[in-house]
Amino acid sequence: MYALPAPPPPAPQRQVLVGVSLAVMAAVMMTGSMLAVWALQRREAIDFEGSWLPDGVTIPEVPTNVMLLAFIGLCVFGQWAVYSAGNDDRGHTILALGCTFLVGILVINAQAFVYTQMGLGIADGTYAAMFYAITGFFMLLMIAGLLFTTVTAFRFIGGRTADRELLVAHALFWYAMSAIYAGIWFLVYVTK
Amino acid sequence: MTTIESTPEAVVAAPSGSVDDAGTVSWLDRFIDVFTSTDHKVIGRHYFGGGLAGLLAIVVVNVLIGVERLDGADTVLDIEVIPQLLDAQRVGLVFAVMLPLAMAIAVAFVPLQVGSRSIVFPRLAFTGFWMWLGGAIITVVALVNNGGTLGGDSDMVDLFIVGLGLMAIGLLASAGSVATTILTTRAPGMTMRRVPPSTWSALVFSLGIVLVMPVFVGTLTYLFLDHRNARTGFGGNEGILTWVGWIFTQPATFLFAIPAIAMLVELFPITFGKRTPARGVMFFGLSLVGLAALAGVTQQNLQNLPWAGSQLSTSNLDEKARDLVPYLLFNALPVLGALLVLLVGLQIARPTDGMKVNVKPAVFFGFFGYGMVLVGMLGNLMYAIDDAGVQGTVFEEGSLVYVAYGAVLGAMGALVHWAPKLWGRTINSVAAIGLAFLGVAATILATFPLYIAGLLDQPAGVAYDDSNLEVWNILSLVGHGLMAITALAFVVVMLGSLLGRHDDDDVGDDPWSGQTIEWATTSPAPRDNFVDVPIIHSAEPMLDLRDAATAPTDGSAS
Numbered sequence: 068m069y070a071l072p073a074p075p076p077p078a079p080q081r082q083v084l085v086g087v088s089l090a091v092m093a094a095v096m097m098t099g100s101m102l103a104v105w106a107l108q109r110r111e112a113i114d115f116e117g118s119w120l121p122d123g124v125t126i127p128e129v130p131t132n133v134m135l136l137a138f139i140g141l142c143v144f145g146q147w148a149v150y151s152a153g154n155d156d157r158g159h160t161i162l163a164l165g166c167t168f169l170v171g172i173l174v175i176n177a178q179a180f181v182y183t184q185m186g187l188g189i190a191d192g193t194y195a196a197m198f199y200a201i202t203g204f205f206m207l208l209m210i211a212g213l214l215f216t217t218v219t220a221f222r223f224i225g226g227r228t229a230d231r232e233l234l235v236a237h238a239l240f241w242y243a244m245s246a247i248y249a250g251i252w253f254l255v256y257v258t259k
Numbered sequence: 260m261t262t263i264e265s266t267p268e269a270v271v272a273a274p275s276g277s278v279d280d281a282g283t284v285s286w287l288d289r290f291i292d293v294f295t296s297t298d299h300k301v302i303g304r305h306y307f308g309g310g311l312a313g314l315l316a317i318v319v320v321n322v323l324i325g326v327e328r329l330d331g332a333d334t335v336l337d338i339e340v341i342p343q344l345l346d347a348q349r350v351g352l353v354f355a356v357m358l359p360l361a362m363a364i365a366v367a368f369v370p371l372q373v374g375s376r377s378i379v380f381p382r383l384a385f386t387g388f389w390m391w392l393g394g395a396i397i398t399v400v401a402l403v404n405n406g407g408t409l410g411g412d413s414d415m416v417d418l419f420i421v422g423l424g425l426m427a428i429g430l431l432a433s434a435g436s437v438a439t440t441i442l443t444t445r446a447p448g449m450t451m452r453r454v455p456p457s458t459w460s461a462l463v464f465s466l467g468i469v470l471v472m473p474v475f476v477g478t479l480t481y482l483f484l485d486h487r488n489a490r491t492g493f494g495g496n497e498g499i500l501t502w503v504g505w506i507f508t509q510p511a512t513f514l515f516a517i518p519a520i521a522m523l524v525e526l527f528p529i530t531f532g533k534r535t536p537a538r539g540v541m542f543f544g545l546s547l548v549g550l551a552a553l554a555g556v557t558q559q560n561l562q563n564l565p566w567a568g569s570q571l572s573t574s575n576l577d578e579k580a581r582d583l584v585p586y587l588l589f590n591a592l593p594v595l596g597a598l599l600v601l602l603v604g605l606q607i608a609r610p611t612d613g614m615k616v617n618v619k620p621a622v623f624f625g626f627f628g629y630g631m632v633l634v635g636m637l638g639n640l641m642y643a644i645d646d647a648g649v650q651g652t653v654f655e656e657g658s659l660v661y662v663a664y665g666a667v668l669g670a671m672g673a674l675v676h677w678a679p680k681l682w683g684r685t686i687n688s689v690a691a692i693g694l695a696f697l698g699v700a701a702t703i704l705a706t707f708p709l710y711i712a713g714l715l716d717q718p719a720g721v722a723y724d725d726s727n728l729e730v731w732n733i734l735s736l737v738g739h740g741l742m743a744i745t746a747l748a749f750v751v752v753m754l755g756s757l758l759g760r761h762d763d764d765d766v767g768d769d770p771w772s773g774q775t776i777e778w779a780t781t782s783p784a785p786r787d788n789f790v791d792v793p794i795i796h797s798a799e800p801m802l803d804l805r806d807a808a809t810a811p812t813d814g815s816a817s
Contacts, residue, residue: 092470
């Protein structure tokens with residue numbers, strides 16, 4: 068066996084940040100592909116049937132717009148947590164993470180309200196199946212994001228305050244979620 | 260924050276499980292350890308096992324399809340079974356053979372090659388394997404019970420979609436783990452220009468999977484919900500191939516063959532005892548093959564060149580440029596990438612003064628695997644030209660099988676090459692070389708007749724009218740039969756070499772005179788791979804050491 072010289076222990080190399088970046092890339096690709104198929108089906112439905120949105124179905128625009136505004140809050144709070152951690156301000160970091168969690172709950176609540184107001188059954192045709200597929204995946208990502216926020220908050224509450232990389236990854240996740248929702252908002256809720 | 264928190268002390272720690280007074284671990288603990296271990300080498304071995312089991316199953320399917328094609332006007336098998344067989348062939352070659360074998364190379368060997376103590380997110384990679392396996396089992400159950408794209412049982416079609424989705428998510432999870440490992444845990448001094456070819460190919464492959472699989476899963480989600488409920492928007496079960504068929508055909512499949520392509524330039528430097536020249540060209544070539552991911556992210560089955568007859572002129576050049584650009588981007592650039600890799604390989608093999616050729620069994624697999632994938636890629640280049648008149652024929656199947664069997668040969672080469680690091684044993688060299696030749700003969704016999712039959716207008720599927728085509732189908736059947744023998748014999752030889760008792764059990768840490776740092780650790784590699792992770796000063800650190808050891812000492816120094 069040849070003996071190569073041993074180096075000093077390597078510095079941490081942002082594994083969580085790179086991992087979250089890849090996960091976010093996958094989520095954006097999945098939502099993007101679903102929106103692309105949505106646009107294709109919508110165009111065909113309009114060409115052949117004259118409309119895409121089923122008769123009698125109305126999209127409640129207030130909660131969908133509120134969700135979009137809420138994502139501004141999510142980005143701000145996520146970045147606030149990064150900023151506070153950079154200043155070794157544990158209290159504000161935890162407060163920012165708490166606010167992120169609450170606004171995330173708000174988004175889930177608003178989406179649930181949209182479901183109830185639309186009164187659309189999942190078996191009510193292609194539009195319904197696709198609507199629940201894309202918004203269901205979005206809800207799945209929201210729940211994953213809330214879990215991410217919870218884990219990050221508990222690590223800080225537990226005293227692992229040097230973990231700034233985790234907060235950067237956490238903020239990146241919410242930035243990406245904002246982009247994902249902006250796409251859904253425009254194509255599903257505005258363009259209809 | 261780091262996700263690898265193992266310590267050098269753990270390298271010499273005893274295996275988990277209860278140890279008796281004699282120091283032996285009970286078989287139950289060993290069994291549990293094998294199925295619960297998050298060691299990347301164990302997960303990689305699982306992927307290899309899954310891929311080889313999938314290969315054995317799919318060659319049987321291919322043989323059955325070949326038998327069915329012996330008489331194009333009559334059916335031998337139950338007519339309702341044939342659609343399931345065709346589905347199983349296409350899904351199996353991609354998801355049960357190519358993908359797990361490519362992932363096996365990436366998971367098992369990349370952390371060793373980059374000098375990492377472990378794969379990053381090991382539980383994610385572990386979960387990915389079991390999700391893939393679960394999805395594979397569900398898909399088989401669905402196909403056997405009349406599911407699949409042409410299946411008649413609605414619930415089984417749903418189950419088929421779920422199985423595909425699970426396999427895709429599992430592979431996505433493992434790919435994320437591999438890519439993060441390469442990007443974050445390389446040994447000190449190992450810049451991206453210094454990573455070995457297989458590691459670079461694993462990066463391109465895993466990033467491609469991260470881009471492509473979500474698109475596949477997103478569309479599957481639509482297909483599942485629509486098929487389960489309305490069945491109006493996506494064409495029912497027959498629409499599955501319309502919407503996600505791109506993943507089961509070229510050029511998307513090139514992405515899954517990248518690790519096999521890289522085996523050529525991984526093994527040639529060892530064979531010819533040289534450093535790899537023009538590493539940038541080699542990396543660029545492998546990355547160009549990765550452009551095959553474009554077919555996935557744009558969900559394209561075929562980017563064809565729609566010129567025929569009078570259109571083959573210099574008129575309407577602007578319109579033709581619009582056709583030509585996507586054709587070249589999707590089909591030709593991956594071929595160019597593979598040719599660049601070959602160019603670097605040939606440069607390594609170019610005779611020079613004092614060159615010592617050190618032929619090892621794995622290089623035959625690597626060379627033949629690369630060659631078969633390249634022929635498949637060239638076939639696809641021709642298939643996409645409308646004027647060639649082969650679209651809708653068995654020519655496309657020939658191209659797919661060329662790429663898939665080529666990827667299999669490459670993966671077999673990887674197993675033969677790195678077996679010492681996984682098991683501390685080498686695979687019987689004479690048998691391995693024989694199997695490499697048998698494998699390439701099987702691949703050519705199984706596929707080239709399909710190219711010819713396609714040129715003679717034999718339609719895709721199993722039925723045809725022209726009895727003159729029978730001879731090509733007989734040859735193809737013989738080829739698939741030989742591949743079945745190759746696969747079975749490879750498994751037998753491998754198990755015989757690894758489980759049997761030999762006098763020469765100690766193969767040494769570096770039996771092939773390797774150049775990369777996985778050959779610096781013991782054979783088999785310990786759980787944490789390296790006692791001390793070395794500093795890297797070049798792309799061939801082991802060659803540096805050997806050169807330094809054999810360099811003449813300077814007399815003036817004394």
